[in-house]
Amino acid sequence: MEIPAIVGGGLIVIGVGIGIGGIGRGAMEAIGRQPDAYGKIQTAMLIGAALVEGIGFAAMFVL
């Protein structure tokens, strides 16, 4: 049975969603513990989220 490519697209979105969600959660918890380091944590969070998102887009592009 052939699996349509759009199913792969859905799986990519789920994976990227879990990944970015985890990063966001980690950042929130870190900010909660260290409110002073807000700026640094936010920058690191954005870089991490962008890298995960990049993989997602790359996979979509191949699709």
Next chain:
Amino acid sequence: MSLARKFILILFFFSASAHAISADKIQDEKGDIKSEIKSYIKHHLKDAHSFYLTSFTNDETGKKTYIEIPLPVILYDNGLKFFTSSEFKHGKEVVVSNETFYRMNYDNNKIYKTDKEGTFNFSESGKILNEKPLDFSITKNIATIFLVSILMFLLFTSLAKSYKSNNGISKGIGRFFEPIIIYIRDDIAIPNIGLKHYKRFMSFLLTIFFFVWFCNILGLTPLGVNVTGNIAITFCLALLTFIITTISGTKDYWMHIFWMPGMPLPMKIIMAPIELLGVFIKPFTLMIRLYANILAGQIVMMTLISMIFLFRNFIGSGLSFLLAFFISIIEILVALLQAYIFTILSALYFGFAVEEHDH
């Protein structure tokens, strides 16, 4: 019940009944509208030979009038040829230049050589087989790039001059741009590249940040330009980052790629190809990220606006307006965020290239 509420209820019933009456008719038309919307979105994501604003049809004569700014077309085909894009009349007419005939295809906005009647020869898979001349035209995207470059040049040279005349204190619009420039220096360049080397890369980082930001913001205007949502342009931007990273790479950088120190020998052999692949994947993801983010934003905006023509009642239109408004505001944030991400990742890659290790 207040008067306004009654009015809304009456409107609601009216629209619902009107919907029921014309449901059969709409059912036939819906398929057409869907494909029309699809081709409309596809067409507007592409580069074009004119700044197209709007069009309307005269009910009496049935003639369609386009409101647009034509741009010059430059072709190289046995010598250079110049004419304006308004001569194509949106692909309806054939342009004659030096006894050769050119016609623009409306679907992909590309210029083809044709015969006198302007016929396209299609292959079985629907591809156009006509010969294409070399196209050096000033298209919509290129005109926008020129505009942004000139704007940036004038803006930042005048800002630099204003510091001199005002004893090193910013004034006017400089008060808006100074914190952004200092932010890029203090929070992007210095932490990622290091105090010793950051000055070399500052001009590139500032240029790329403001270029991407201005292009993203211009993409949200009704001119409908899609500069950073064009993969050729993001490819060039990422290529610049790749070239600068490769050129400024120190001995340590290359050693860490090909022969990672402090690792057992079998791991070194496994790591080398992966790290080498990483050198190319880094700029590749830069290219894809910017392109896909901006393109996705444009598609979502146009789809939401197209909802008006699918629903054809005031609820759908109101919903479409609200959602489009909401997405527009998010897109302003995305425009800034993508410029920021592109800059900070470039700075990170430069930082890897010039990093000094003590081992």
